Amino acid sequence: MRRYNLGIDIGGTSIKIGLFDLDDNLLDSWNLPTNKSSFGEYILHEIAEVINSKLVISEIRGIGFGVPGPVAKNLVFSCVNLGWGKKDIVSEFKAILNDDEIVIKVANDANLAAAGEIYKGVAHGYVNAFMVTLGTGIGGGVIIDGRVVDGINGVAGEIGHTHIDDLYNLNCNCGKNGCLETVASATGIVRLAKEYLNHSKKSSPLRKYSDFSAKKVIDYAKLGDQVANEILDLSMEYLARVLAKVTYIINPDIFIIGGGISNAGNFIIDKITKFYYPLVKPFIQTTHFEIATLGNDAGMYGACYLIK
Numbered sequence: 001m002r003r004y005n006l007g008i009d010i011g012g013t014s015i016k017i018g019l020f021d022l023d024d025n026l027l028d029s030w031n032l033p034t035n036k037s038s039f040g041e042y043i044l045h046e047i048a049e050v051i052n053s054k055l056v057i058s059e060i061r062g063i064g065f066g067v068p069g070p071v072a073k074n075l076v077f078s079c080v081n082l083g084w085g086k087k088d089i090v091s092e093f094k095a096i097l098n099d100d101e102i103v104i105k106v107a108n109d110a111n112l113a114a115a116g117e118i119y120k121g122v123a124h125g126y127v128n129a130f131m132v133t134l135g136t137g138i139g140g141g142v143i144i145d146g147r148v149v150d151g152i153n154g155v156a157g158e159i160g161h162t163h164i165d166d167l168y169n170l171n172c173n174c175g176k177n178g179c180l181e182t183v184a185s186a187t188g189i190v191r192l193a194k195e196y197l198n199h200s201k202k203s204s205p206l207r208k209y210s211d212f213s214a215k216k217v218i219d220y221a222k223l224g225d226q227v228a229n230e231i232l233d234l235s236m237e238y239l240a241r242v243l244a245k246v247t248y249i250i251n252p253d254i255f256i257i258g259g260g261i262s263n264a265g266n267f268i269i270d271k272i273t274k275f276y277y278p279l280v281k282p283f284i285q286t287t288h289f290e291i292a293t294l295g296n297d298a299g300m301y302g303a304c305y306l307i308k
């Protein structure tokens with residue numbers, strides 16, 4: 001009898017496998033390191049080994065996969081972090097497990113983080129959500145009417161590469177300049193801070209450091225340092241401008257803020273909303289903004305949500 005679902009989040013350094021019953025309860029979870037050798041060709045086999053060692057394959061109803069790259073219609077376009085180019089995980093994994101009946105679905109990890117927060121996290125009960133993950137880069141995930149939205153090229157929600165800044169116009173990993181990611185991710189806040197300090201004569205405790213983290217900027221802003229606050233305001237104004245555009249396109253019930261920067265809690269939400277609301281008035285008086293609650297488990301939960 002098929003009585004389990006699996007949610008599998010494949011990350012650049014580790015893989016998380018969650019075992020769920022058909023009533024959505026997480027029964028167990030397992031981690032394994034991501035083996036990126038030989039262009040990631042062992043990854044699916046090593047996941048299958050773990051599953052085989054724990055479960056009887058014929059008891060699995062469905063498997064959802066989250067991957068760090070663009071996905072559309074269950075086909076992976078590329079996952080640079082894993083060494084993968086185009087990949088049909090659905091067919092490959094069914095063949096590895098030697099079971100054609102298992103339902104397998106695949107989606108981008110940022111979209112699945114949003115799905116996870118709807119399934120078991122802070123957005124539970126909502127059906128339209130936009131999640132922005134402020135980490136090393138910026139990820140974005142879209143859920144509309146409860147469904148994960150990929151887009152034809154798998155880049156739906158990827159607001160990190162929206163061109164937003166002409167002032168500093170910093171170069172981005174994607175090859176363009178002035179992307180949101182260059183000014184509002186954790187690394188972006190640091191880059192913006194350094195540019196800002198170079199262009200300003202104002203004193204700030206940040207000048208004591210040759211190098212510093214985004215957390216340092218946030219900590220000094222919380223302590224009331226004017227320059228740190230000006231830097232964060234500038235950064236979050238860029239983000240707010242993009243979120244206002246998202247609002248006019250999909251008008252989500254809730255914006256979920258995740259990633260390392262979200263550890264700043266309501267302080268960062270207040271910074272974003274200060275700039276967001278003037279841009280969406282008079283149509284919108286309140287939009288829910290919440291900090292993500294599932295952390296690194298969001299993708300695993302979202303992967304299970306995908307096959308429900």
Ligand SMILES: [Zn+2]
Nearest residue numbers: 161172174179
């Ligand atoms: Zn970019």
